[in-house]
Structure formats: C-alpha cells, structure tokens
Amino acid sequence: MHVLAVGAAAPAFRLPAAEVAAAWGRKGGRGQAAVCGADEDVLTLAAEAAGRAIGASGLQTDIVDGLWWGTSRPPFAEGPSHAVLAAAIGLSTKSGGALCSGSAHAGMEALLGAADAVGSGSARVALVVVSDAVVPGAGTAFEERCGAGAAAIVLVADNGPASLGARVTRTHPYLGRYRGDGEAATRDLYDARLFREEVFLPTMRDVGEQLATLDIGAWSLPDPDGRLGTTVAKQLDAGTPASSAVFTQLGDTGAAAALLGAAGALDASGTVAMIGYGGGRATGLVITAERAVPGAASVAAILADGQPTTYAATLRARNQLVPNGETVPMGVPPESAQLVRGADEILGLLGARCVDCGTINTPPSIHPHCISCGSAKFVLTPIARRGVVHTFVINHTMPAPFVAPLPLAIVDLVDGARVMLQVVGSGADLRVGTEVELVLRRYIHERGVPVYGYKARAVPNEESA
Amino acid sequence: MSWNRVAVVGAGLIKFGELFEQSYEQMASGAFDAAVASVDKGFDPSTVETAFVATQRGSLWGQEGIGGNTIPTALGLAGIACTRVENACPSGSDAFRVGAMAVASGVYDVVLVIGVEKMRDKSSDEGLLSRAASGHPIFNRGETAPVLFAPFATRHMHEYGTTREMLASVAVKNHYNGARDPFAHFQNEITIDDVLKSVPVCHPLHLLDCCPQTDGAAAMLLVNALRAREFTDDPVYVAGFGVATDHPYLHEKGSFTSLKATTLAAERAYSMAGVDPSQIDMAEVHDCFTITEILDIEDLGFFDKGKGGVASIEGETSLTGSIPVNTSGGLLAKGHPIGATGVAQLTECWWQLRGEAGERQVEMRNGYALQHNVGGRGSGVSVVNILTTHRT
Numbered sequence: 090m091h092v093l094a095v096g097a098a099a100p101a102f103r104l105p106a107a108e109v110a111a112a113w114g115r116k117g118g119r120g121q122a123a124v125c126g127a128d129e130d131v132l133t134l135a136a137e138a139a140g141r142a143i144g145a146s147g148l149q150t151d152i153v154d155g156l157w158w159g160t161s162r163p164p165f166a167e168g169p170s171h172a173v174l175a176a177a178i179g180l181s182t183k184s185g186g187a188l189c190s191g192s193a194h195a196g197m198e199a200l201l202g203a204a205d206a207v208g209s210g211s212a213r214v215a216l217v218v219v220s221d222a223v224v225p226g227a228g229t230a231f232e233e234r235c236g237a238g239a240a241a242i243v244l245v246a247d248n249g250p251a252s253l254g255a256r257v258t259r260t261h262p263y264l265g266r267y268r269g270d271g272e273a274a275t276r277d278l279y280d281a282r283l284f285r286e287e288v289f290l291p292t293m294r295d296v297g298e299q300l301a302t303l304d305i306g307a308w309s310l311p312d313p314d315g316r317l318g319t320t321v322a323k324q325l326d327a328g329t330p331a332s333s334a335v336f337t338q339l340g341d342t343g344a345a346a347a348l349l350g351a352a353g354a355l356d357a358s359g360t361v362a363m364i365g366y367g368g369g370r371a372t373g374l375v376i377t378a379e380r381a382v383p384g385a386a387s388v389a390a391i392l393a394d395g396q397p398t399t400y401a402a403t404l405r406a407r408n409q410l411v412p413n414g415e416t417v418p419m420g421v422p423p424e425s426a427q428l429v430r431g432a433d434e435i436l437g438l439l440g441a442r443c444v445d446c447g448t449i450n451t452p453p454s455i456h457p458h459c460i461s462c463g464s465a466k467f468v469l470t471p472i473a474r475r476g477v478v479h480t481f482v483i484n485h486t487m488p489a490p491f492v493a494p495l496p497l498a499i500v501d502l503v504d505g506a507r508v509m510l511q512v513v514g515s516g517a518d519l520r521v522g523t524e525v526e527l528v529l530r531r532y533i534h535e536r537g538v539p540v541y542g543y544k545a546r547a548v549p550n551e552e553s554a
Numbered sequence: 555m556s557w558n559r560v561a562v563v564g565a566g567l568i569k570f571g572e573l574f575e576q577s578y579e580q581m582a583s584g585a586f587d588a589a590v591a592s593v594d595k596g597f598d599p600s601t602v603e604t605a606f607v608a609t610q611r612g613s614l615w616g617q618e619g620i621g622g623n624t625i626p627t628a629l630g631l632a633g634i635a636c637t638r639v640e641n642a643c644p645s646g647s648d649a650f651r652v653g654a655m656a657v658a659s660g661v662y663d664v665v666l667v668i669g670v671e672k673m674r675d676k677s678s679d680e681g682l683l684s685r686a687a688s689g690h691p692i693f694n695r696g697e698t699a700p701v702l703f704a705p706f707a708t709r710h711m712h713e714y715g716t717t718r719e720m721l722a723s724v725a726v727k728n729h730y731n732g733a734r735d736p737f738a739h740f741q742n743e744i745t746i747d748d749v750l751k752s753v754p755v756c757h758p759l760h761l762l763d764c765c766p767q768t769d770g771a772a773a774m775l776l777v778n779a780l781r782a783r784e785f786t787d788d789p790v791y792v793a794g795f796g797v798a799t800d801h802p803y804l805h806e807k808g809s810f811t812s813l814k815a816t817t818l819a820a821e822r823a824y825s826m827a828g829v830d831p832s833q834i835d836m837a838e839v840h841d842c843f844t845i846t847e848i849l850d851i852e853d854l855g856f857f858d859k860g861k862g863g864v865a866s867i868e869g870e871t872s873l874t875g876s877i878p879v880n881t882s883g884g885l886l887a888k889g890h891p892i893g894a895t896g897v898a899q900l901t902e903c904w905w906q907l908r909g910e911a912g913e914r915q916v917e918m919r920n921g922y923a924l925q926h927n928v929g930g931r932g933s934g935v936s937v938v939n940i941l942t943t944h945r946t
Contacts, residue, residue: 417679419695420688428691435692451805452693460806480712480810482704483757484696487686488679494757495696499705499805509805511696516757521712532695542692 090204091249092376093148093214094383095352096141097391098134098239099339100125100222101513102398106233112400113228120315122236122340123395125222127406127492128513128530130539131160132170134239134345135220136177136529141391142241143178143216145384150179153243154212155186159199159219159344161275161367162268163190164531164539173541174218176436177529179471185212192267192368193221193311196344197258200242200374204253207244215244221343224407229277231266234315236340238392240348250382251355254375257299261369263288266313274409281314289317289366290324296364296373297325303375306359307331309350311366313341331361338392343367347374353389355382405492408534412489419533423540430454435542438474438527440506441467449506475548476502478523483516490533500525500545513546524548560654561782561789562941564593564775565901570739570889572674573769578615579628582607582670585771585894586629589666593775594786602775603662604635608649608669608893610642614681615672625668643840643929644797644937645669646772646896651795651937653776663781668773669894682767689931693803700756700764700843702804702933707758707845709810713860718758720863721844722749725762725886727872728841732883734913737898739768739889749844763844768889772897774904779945790907793829793922793942796822802931811860815936816853816928823938824855829922831855834940836906836916837877837924838899841884847871850926851879854938878916881906892929896937899925903941918943 103121110118125134135158143150156175163170171188186206189198196219203215220239225232244253265284268275278284293311308325309332312318322330332350335342342349347365354361355378364373404410421427433439434452441453444466450456451472458465481498484491496516499509512519513530525545533540566588568581576584590597605625612620622636639649646669653667673681686698710716726746732738744762752761775785782789798818801807808814824830831854839854841847848862856877857865865871871879882888882902885895903923905911921943928936 417684417687419691421691423691431691452690455690455803460801480705480709482701482708482759483754484686484698484701485753485757486683486700486755487696487698488683491686491696497696497701497705499807499810507805509693509803521708532692540691542695 090207090253091245091247092251092253092355092382093243093245093249094142094146095355095388096138096145096241096384097349097352097388098137098141099123099392099395100129100134100237101396102126102403103395104398104400104403108400109233118233120234120337120340122234123238123338124398124403125237125406128532128544130164130531131162131220131222132164132174132177132539132541133529133531134222134237135160135174135218138220138239138241139178139216139218142243142384146243148214148243151181153180153184153214153216155184155203155206155215156180157186157189157199157203157215157217159189159195159197161190161193161195161221161223161343163188166537168538173436176433177541179437186215193343193346194365194367194370194372196347197365197372197374200348201256201372203244207246213245217242217244219345219348221345223343224274224409226274226276227404227409230281231277231314231341234340236342238339238342238345238349240345240352242348250380251376251378254377255300255303257296257373259292259295259371261288261292263369265369285317290320292366292371293321293364294324296371297321300362300373300375301325303362304360305362305375307354307361309347309354309361309363311346311364312336334389335392351376352385356385357381416490417488419535423536423538428540438472438543439469440472442470443467449504451506451508472506473502473504474527476500476525478519478521478525479507480521481512481516481519498525498545511544513544518547559779560657560792561777561779562774562792562904563777563782563785563789564589564597565773565904566592567737567772567894567898567901568770569737570768570770570891574674576769578670578672579624581769581771582625582628582668585668585670585773586666589773589775594788595784597775597785599629599631601664602631602634602666603664604656605631605666605668606637606639606649606653608639608645608897609671610640610645610892611671615675641937642935643842643892644896644927644935645893647900647925647927647937647939648797648896650774650896650900650939651797654792654795657776657778663778665776666773667776667897668771669897670771671891671893672769673767673891674769678767693805698756700759703843703846704756704759705804706810706849710845710848711758713811714863716848716863718750719746720867721763721848722746723867724841724844724847725749727866728880728884728886731873731881731914732887735883735888738883738887739766740883740887759843759845765842765885765890768891770889770891770894770898772894772901774897774900788908790904790941790943791945793940794823794827795937795939796820796826797937798822800932800934802934804932807932812853813849813928813933813936815934816850816926819936819938820854823940827922827940827942829940833920834877834922834924835918835920836881837879837926838882838902839879839926840928841880841886842890844886846928847879847884850928854924854926873914873916881911881914881916896925896927900939900941907941907943
C-alpha cells in the first residue's frame, strides 16, 4: 500500500496552559494547546486536512472510493457524521469507508482499515482522515495539554512516493482516560501513576520495541500529558521524536496525534514509525518514503499558524460556559425539510448557472428562475472558493447563542457568483477588496447536533495574488 | 395626469414610545379616536364601511396569526369588513394604497386605514433581534435588521467618500425635528459627536444611527373625492402611488449604493401623479438607519447618486432646506412601530399640506408631499405615496 499525499489542519486558536492553571489556582502551566473556535470541530478540521491532502495528490475528489475517518468523538453522537464529512469533501455519493471512534486509538484503526481495503482491492483510492478536538473535563490535569488537530493521507495500491510497512498492535482491557455514557466531557485519569507504570509505559514498550528492530529514522510517539512522551522516547532510544514539534504547537491531538506527528517527517526519504494509543490499545505502523510525499512540506507552517485565545473563550466555544436562560432557536431546525432539500447545495457549495445569461444563482433550491434574466434553464455547478469582499458589516448586537462581533460579507467569487456569508474572526482587518477563501465551519450547535456551512476567511497576504 | 378620486379627510396618531401600559387594542382605539377628532366637520365612526389594518409582526405581542378581526372589535365597529395588510416595513403605506384602491374602485366610499404595532411587549433579545436566527439556516444566519442596511453604508462610504459625520447629520436633523413633534418617541436634540460616540450596533452603524423599537398606532380616513366636502373644506388628495419589489436576499443585489425597489416605486408614483421630484415640497422617507435616508433621497431623485451625504450635512434636507425630509423626526426620532410607521408618515404629510405642522411647518410651494417606505428581507419591497392639495 502506497501513500500519494498527506495534509494537515489545526484550529484557529492557541490556549496558553498558564491561563488554565491560573483559573484553577495552580501555579505554572507549561506550553500551549490548540483549541477550536465556536465554529470549528472535528469535522471542519477533518474537511480542511482532507482538502489539503487531496489537493496535494493532484487527484479529483470523485475518484476517491472511500473515506476512513478516525476521531475519538464524532460530531453527531449518533447521526450522519461520516456522510456529512464525505459530502463536505466532495466525495461521490457512491463512496464507502468507515467511521472509527470511541477512543484516541480510532486514528490508527481508520488508517489500518483503509490500508486493508486498498490491499484487498475493494478500494483503489482511499482517503484517511484523523481528527480530534476532545472536550476535557474542566479542571482536569490534562486540560492544559488537550489539543485539537487533523491529518489526512491518500492511499493507493502502488506507485506512490511512500509505502506502508510493518504494523504491531497490543491490547489491554484497562480503563484509562474515558468519557462516560451521556457525559459531555472526558474524565481525568483515576491515578496518573497507575496509568503511567501499569498501562501506558508497558504497552508502549511492547509495541515500540517491535518497531525499533527496523531501521527507524523518525518517530511519532504519543504524549498524553506533556511528560510521558519524553519517557517513551528515552525507553526506545528515539532521540527527539518528530512528533514533539506537533505536541509543542498543538498539545495532545488524540486520534490525530500519530499521523500528524509523522506527516511532517515524510518530507524526505526515510523510515518513519508511528504509534497511536488510546482505549486500552496501541498500534504501531511504519511508513517508508522513497522520496518526499506531496503535502508533507507544508505541515509545519500549518501547525504554526494560530491566534492566542483565552480560557473563557475556549470554554464558551466548547459549550462548557453557557449563557443563562433560553437562547434563540434557529428558525429552520436541523432535521427539517429545508436542510434535507438544501444539504447538497450547502455542503457542496453549489450554484445554478443560467444557461441563457451565465449568471450563477445561489443557492439553487430557492432560485427556480434566474435573478438576472428570469430564465428557468440551469446547470448545477460547484461555485468558486475564492473571491473578494464587495461590502461587509460587523454585527455587534445579537441575542444568545450568537457571540459578537460577527462579521458578515458580500463576496464576489472569482467565477462571478456573489454570496453573503459569515466571516471567520473578529472582522477587525476586514476591508472592501479583502481577498477571501471559503472554508467549512460549524454555524450552529442545536438540539445536540451541529449544522455546517461555509464561511469566508481572509487569505493571508503572502498567499494572495 | 392626476389621479384624484380619493380624498383624505382625517388623520391622527397616538404619542409614540415604549407604551408598556397600553394594549395593542388600546393603541388602535387611541389612533382611531385621533383620526375621527381631526375631521373638520365631524365624523360618525359608524360610517366606516371597511378597514385595512397594517400590523407587520403580531408575534411581537403574542398574536402570531393575527387576521382582520381584532381591530373592528377594538374600535367598537365589530361587523365591518376588515383585512390585514402585511408587506414588511411598508405595511402601513401599502395598507393606505390598498385603502385608496378600495375607494377608487367605487366599492367603498368611506375607508379606515390603520396601522398598529407593538414592538416592546417582547424583550429586545426575544423580539426583532431574534430574526438573527430566522430565514435560511446558513445564508442569513446573524442577519438582524441593521445587517440589511449596514453593507450599503460600507459601500456608499467606499464609493462616494460618504463619512460617518454625514450619516450622523441625518440623525441630528431628525432628532431636531422630533424635538418639535409632540408625537415623537424621542424629544431630545443630539449632536454629531453624540452619534459618533454611541456604541457600535452593526459596523459602520452605531446606536444613534439606528431607529428605536417603538410602540405606536396611526389612522387615516379616506373617502370618495366627490364626497370630501361633507367632511372638510381642506381635503388632501391621493395624487399617486407606486410599489415595487427587488430580490429578497442581499447577495442577489446588483448594487450596494442604491435600493432598486425604491427607485422603481418612485418612478411609478411620479408617473401616476404626473410630477417630478423637483415639485415635491417635503418628504417623509424611510430612515430606519441614517444610511437609509441618504440612499432614499438619492433614489427618490432629490439628489444625484452619491451626493446624499453631502446634501445632508449641508442642511439641504432640514426644515428650511431645499427639500425638507422627515419633518416629523422620522423613524430615527419619532420611532418605527412597523405597521403604524407609513400611516404616521402620511399623517405628517397631511398636516404639512394643510399647514397644521406648527413649529415644523415647511413652505409648501407646489402642494405635493411624498411618503416612502422600504423594507422586508433584503429591502426587497418599497412603497411610495404622493399626496396633494390639488383637486384637478
């Protein structure tokens, strides 16, 4: 099984550990963790990483046969998590794959599942996405280091720049870090010493020593608390693992950690070993790169890009700090007909191009007639994902659950379509003429489920033409 | 060619404001009484044959499905024909148009047009602001009323160099007028600095760039022009009207410096009345936000496109300017009880045409007054009514 390309994504914000420590009356707090804004989650991170991997592979999304997604905690506890992500990535409605979840080990399960599908011939092109944004219990010891991020990898049978090699799995039925049935947040370890000495280190040694018999150039090792990773690396004589930079930037990214820690190391030829741990299981996998894997070179820059945030804002985004009283419900409930009719055009960003005058009408379902010429003849088309701000506002006055400031922009896309969308961020730097790209975001979390759509995000200056 | 088959013989309103102590029905009754009392030669309420009631959001006072039957009972007229007219912010002005057409058709001789709106029975968060969560789940999410107009301010400033001071001058002028209108919600004058320093509501609009949420009611009595002299020796006539629509979503707009619905409605009203903008002596226009009045006075043809900001700050729209606008204080100072707004604006026009506007009276050289509303999702509907003292 060969690797065609990789991609990565990190959320918008970085929370200093010291802020969390101070809030709980603790001294210190080292480093930072990547945390989601209110409009980000495991699915938006997964979509962004997948888009980058597919972009780096040079493939069209419609030839991907399956999506294997690993995450501790899918956005719908029960629901169309996999289907929504597949639609947002633009995969064919005939694509297959699997959603692996339930612990941070889910990332390795997705990767091995996809590899087996390619190996067996049931899929020619497999897309693997691993993402996590675990909600740590407030005040837990691992809260300071609990991060978020995503990685993606495109697998094919042969002719890729890298190939998958040996794999090792060990399993032990111990309860480590977990979330109880119906609970909103992940619990702390019962006893950190017990976990370290009897669960984590023995398992790592078991798996790691098997892999270490090969000639490993770079390691991606788990580091659930900011200290255990160093101990494991010493045990395996692994030096400074390739994954340590990821942990420094993002903290523990759970199910995404193993692949995220390895992805950057695929930038050059060599052998990379990764170990994923969670839920009483540990799996190691070796990837050997013959040459640089497309997408690997940009991983470091993606991880480094983040804005500082506060503990209060993080708690609000995680729905752990909620306004008193009732909030205004969305006029169109998430399960309603409008979102059944509109799902494809919202997630796939579709427009209706008028056959007679060329005007792109968005969204198609509310435009039986062209806004420019009145014609009823259309061709459905994905609209462009880049454009410039024609005009904008920043809304400061809305009832809960809205949080101000909320910028909204009228955007002229490069294909001539015009859309109005919310804008990522505070809008402080927004101007008429600002170049933006459209990115998937979580608009609402209501009735226990997310609703996704696109937002405009300013393109960094160096990227704009 | 004039169109003079309908006369307005009575008009009145209640003091606008936060009327927590009054019910919807009491407000309606107060406005009707004021209109009846305004008829020079007296008016027997039982002569009303039909009523058109404008209420835009019954949901704001707990009547989600309000129809036509609440008003007649509140006015002691149970049994008469009554129809509710809902057409967004122009609901009141459209009810007036529908009432005028009912008279012009010859079916009715005496018609009541009444606008009533309770804006403050629900909290601000639960009231109008809650529309941030209504409409399309993605493409409108966060779209409160200011979001419908603030993008026009951003773009007007970008294209024409309109400044926040120019926007503010609209609020200053309308508060000056409102301080001279006993029916206005706000009775205080403000300065440009007050507007600039007020809290941001929806960039680039700040609090004093925005109209308040106001309870209110207004009523007018329309009769067949041939019977006008039974009621008054100083009737005012309906010269013309125009209604137009535009696309309902902001991203469907072709321009963010002009409201197409206003332009079209105005063309139709001017054509029907046989006048041009230079013949209008005063205008009551839709100033839900300061930028809206600047768009209006350009789109209605009083000033060239892009010049509305300069005209405003230079006083061209003041009581003594070349075209006095919003002599009543406008929506910004008098208030915007949605269904009542258009009827109240027309009442101000009626007073100005009859020389009854007191301290606010402007010089009526040609005998024409114009009233305008624009609103709805994407400012997609506009109504323009033109009143005149001319019979022929």
